[in-house]
Amino acid sequence: MEGCPVYWDHWSLDRFLIFFVSVAFVLIGIQVTMFHYRQNFHHKSMWVPVVSSPIFFATGLALTFYNAGWLRMLFVLFMALGVLDGLVGVYFHAKGVRVRVGGWQMRNFLIGPPVVLPFLFTAISALGLIAIYWR
Template identity: 35%
Template sequence: MLLGWDDWSLARLLTLILGIGYVMLWLQVTVWHWRGKFHKWQMWIPVIALPIFGIVATFLALFTTEWLGLLHTLLSAVAIIAGIYGGLLHISAIKQRTGGFKMENVMSGPPFVLPFTIASFGVIQLLLLWY
């Protein structure tokens, strides 16, 4: 883990960029879930978790230590699981709308691709950390 992270390698730079990306996603997700009035407790998961993911990724890029790498490995796995879970919840919410899974509901309903994007960030982070 963290091989070649002594200088600003591509993996370290991408970790910093993904850390900032987590924070940007957090801002957008918080606005959308606030608009949804947090009517389900699961809506709090990304609102709480995304800034933690972003802060840890940023700190790992700036201060490369073994324990931060292990913590970020664990958080990346959590991001993958939470992203897949959120994506399935979003797909289920679209299906429950009037008319089911139609283009109009996909366009106006919860963005089902966004949680899978969070999961993909976790996969990318694991690849950056361990390969």
């Protein structure tokens, strides 16, 4: 029927990757929440990945089972925001390491904000975009 959403007819690679990205955002969201809670959310930007992770999960999970065009566009928008959010997080985490006593010393990378975690947020978001656009 015209105007009706297209339902998935099998578990294609793009459908599996969208599901994987969705589940990954649950796990990343839990980790980010614990780290930012430990720091008492001292900067308002710490709330962005905490709030966006469950939204990304719900959107991806819905898209996994209901392949509607508007849902795909919403997922693309959220994944683009996830890439941007991760890159902003890299900046803030690197800045957090830099302002510690001793600056860029290895011990500050070990005990300071995890610089790699925002890259993971970016990478998972990029994988979501790849799942949509790869042909």
